[in-house]
Amino acid sequence: MQISARRIDTTTIFDVIGDIDLANSPEIRKALLKEIKETKTPRVVMNLAKVRYIDSSGVASLVEGLKASRDAGTRFVLFGLSPAAREVLQLSRLLKIFEVHDTEEQALG
Amino acid sequence: MSQDLLLKVELRSDPSMLCVVRGAMERLTETFGFSPADCRSVTRAVDEAITNIMRHSYQGQIDRPIELRCRRVPKRSGKASGDGFEVLLSDRGPAVDPKKLRGRRLDEIKPGGLGLHFIRQSMDVVEFTRGRGANQLRLVKYLHPEQQD
Numbered sequence: 001m002q003i004s005a006r007r008i009d010t011t012t013i014f015d016v017i018g019d020i021d022l023a024n025s026p027e028i029r030k031a032l033l034k035e036i037k038e039t040k041t042p043r044v045v046m047n048l049a050k051v052r053y054i055d056s057s058g059v060a061s062l063v064e065g066l067k068a069s070r071d072a073g074t075r076f077v078l079f080g081l082s083p084a085a086r087e088v089l090q091l092s093r094l095l096k097i098f099e100v101h102d103t104e105e106q107a108l109g
Numbered sequence: 110m111s112q113d114l115l116l117k118v119e120l121r122s123d124p125s126m127l128c129v130v131r132g133a134m135e136r137l138t139e140t141f142g143f144s145p146a147d148c149r150s151v152t153r154a155v156d157e158a159i160t161n162i163m164r165h166s167y168q169g170q171i172d173r174p175i176e177l178r179c180r181r182v183p184k185r186s187g188k189a190s191g192d193g194f195e196v197l198l199s200d201r202g203p204a205v206d207p208k209k210l211r212g213r214r215l216d217e218i219k220p221g222g223l224g225l226h227f228i229r230q231s232m233d234v235v236e237f238t239r240g241r242g243a244n245q246l247r248l249v250k251y252l253h254p255e256q257q258d
Binding site for chain 2: 019
């Protein structure tokens with residue numbers, strides 16, 4: 001799994017490539033929480049278009065990001081969910097809790 | 110070797126091995142005859158079960174043994190189904206109290222507690238037992254009758 005960040009105005013976009021599981025979900029969690037709590041970026045966007053698989057620990061990292069964003073008044077957005085990722089969020093009844101878009105353009109709109 | 114045995118793997122409790130097991134499960138379930146959705150379900154269940162062993166049974170130690178066996182089992186009697194795909198996972202961690210194995214309520218928005226829910230949602234049979242100093246998790250998913258060869 002690779003994660004990289006790029007910044008556009010007051011938005012940070014995390015581009016994630018690969019599978020998110022127990023081996024690397026802590027890295028996702030750490031990056032998200034640092035961006036939201038320490039850097040206090042107004043909008044944090046997760047590009048999941050190249051994430052083929054995400055497990056419950058990955059979902060937990062996203063939920064922690066969501067909770068931190070609500071506490072900080074940050075906007076937290078996901079886009080590019082694969083069918084498998086969408087399925088996992090649906091199974092955990094979290095799909096409607098997150099702000100989800102299909103494309104980066106929509107996520108930044 | 111039993112004719113019903115499909116795969117037997119012993120792996121270390123290192124999270125970097127999860128993707129290896131997922132790859133094997135994806136191929137094996139496809140070969141078995143499951144639909145793409147059911148292949149994803151079984152793969153997810155096995156992945157989550159092994160993750161639980163790594164986190165809870167072995168408390169994050171990465172050098173402990175996990176055994177995975179996959180077998181074809183007969184169709185359920187009295188029910189319209191095809192053969193079953195059985196997964197047996199064994200670990201040498203402390204005894205698990207099956208009564209404490211429940212997923213959390215999904216109406217709570219909080220991280221964690223989803224693994225068991227995914228396992229139960231994906232598989233037809235989920236059984237925890239202990240014997241000879243090992244925890245054993247038995248998972249079975251049955252083919253739909255029309256998927257049977």
